[in-house]
Amino acid sequence: MTQDQLKQAVAQAAVDHIRPHLDAKSIIGVGTGSTANFFIEALARHKMEFDGAVASSEATAQRLKVHGIPVYDLNGVDALEFYVDGADESDERLHLIKGGGAALTREKIVAAVARTFVCIADASKLVPVLGRFPLPVEVLPMARSHVARQLVKLGGDPVYREGVVTDNGNVILDVHNLEIVDPVDLEARINAIVGVVTNGLFAARPADLLLLGTADGVRTLTR
Ligand SMILES: O=C[C@H](O)[C@H](O)[C@H](O)COP(=O)(O)O
Structure with missing residues (x-):
């Protein structure tokens, strides 16, 4: 199976998982990336079964609209039952790098x-310890050098992602060579640096369910 087929399989598994819980008022949180894009395609086949979606990026909002799924502003939404998104890495406890x-x-x-x-991902994303994938940190542009110096003090090698501006008008530092022994602690420490908007560790709020695409089928991991 190709990586895209694995992503398609987990996207379909996510739709199968949430469908029994949907009604005409349901709004679904939808993530960003190639795996989330397969989810949007699979979800669009059932667009009459729910109300609409909240998007985690401008790109996803655009794609949802192209598929005829109404997109809502998160501020007008009281509750979301589900958020479905990919990841760059996950450990067995469903702590993620995104x-x-x-x-x-x-x-x-x-x-x-x-x-x-x-969380939906192909099997290559499951790792024993997070950190092989460089940790993205979103930073206010004027704080870039200051934050980079603080990240070096934490033991990482930050690299400025040239040419990338986030949907929020900020920049990204990708931090290489971090030893992520305690993801919850590191997430908080990086977020405490002045100028950091947030970092890509999803550890304080990990995934609840990981649908992992493997050659033998979709594996379900829970916390
Ligand atoms: O910012 C992007 C997101 O965190 C993605 O969910 C993550 O990069 C995984 O993307 P993909 O499904 O393309 O591997």
């Missing part, structure tokens, strides 16, 4: 509102 597509801040906000965060 932000390879620079959408981490809005993703973290939508995930915080959702009651259930369903």
Whole structure:
């Protein structure tokens, strides 16, 4: 199976998981990236079964609209039962690294509102210890050098993601070579640096369910 087929399989599994819980008033949180895009395609086939979606990026909002799914502003939404999104890495406890597509801040906000965060990923994303994937940190542009110096003090090698501006008008530092022994602690320490908007560790609020695409089928991991 190709990686895209694995992503398609988990996207379909996520739709199968949430469908029994949908009604005409349901609004679904939708993530960003290639795996989330497969989810949008699969979800669109059932667009008459729910009300609409909240998007974690401008790109996702655009794609949802193209598929005929109404997009709502998160501020007007009281509750989200589900948030479905991919990840760059997950450990067995469903702590994640996200932000390879620079959408981490809005993703973290939508995930915080959702009651259930369903993560969808192909098997290559499951790792024993987080950190092989460089950790994305969204930073206010004027604080870039200051934040980079603080990240070096934490043991990382930050690299400015040239040419990338987030949907929020900020920049990204990708932090290489971090030893992520305690993801919850590191998430909080990086977020405490002045100028950081947020970082791509989803550890204080991990996924609730990981649907993992493997050659033998979709594996379900829970916390
Ligand atoms: O900013 C992007 C997101 O965190 C994505 O969910 C993550 O990068 C995974 O993307 P993909 O499904 O394309 O591997």
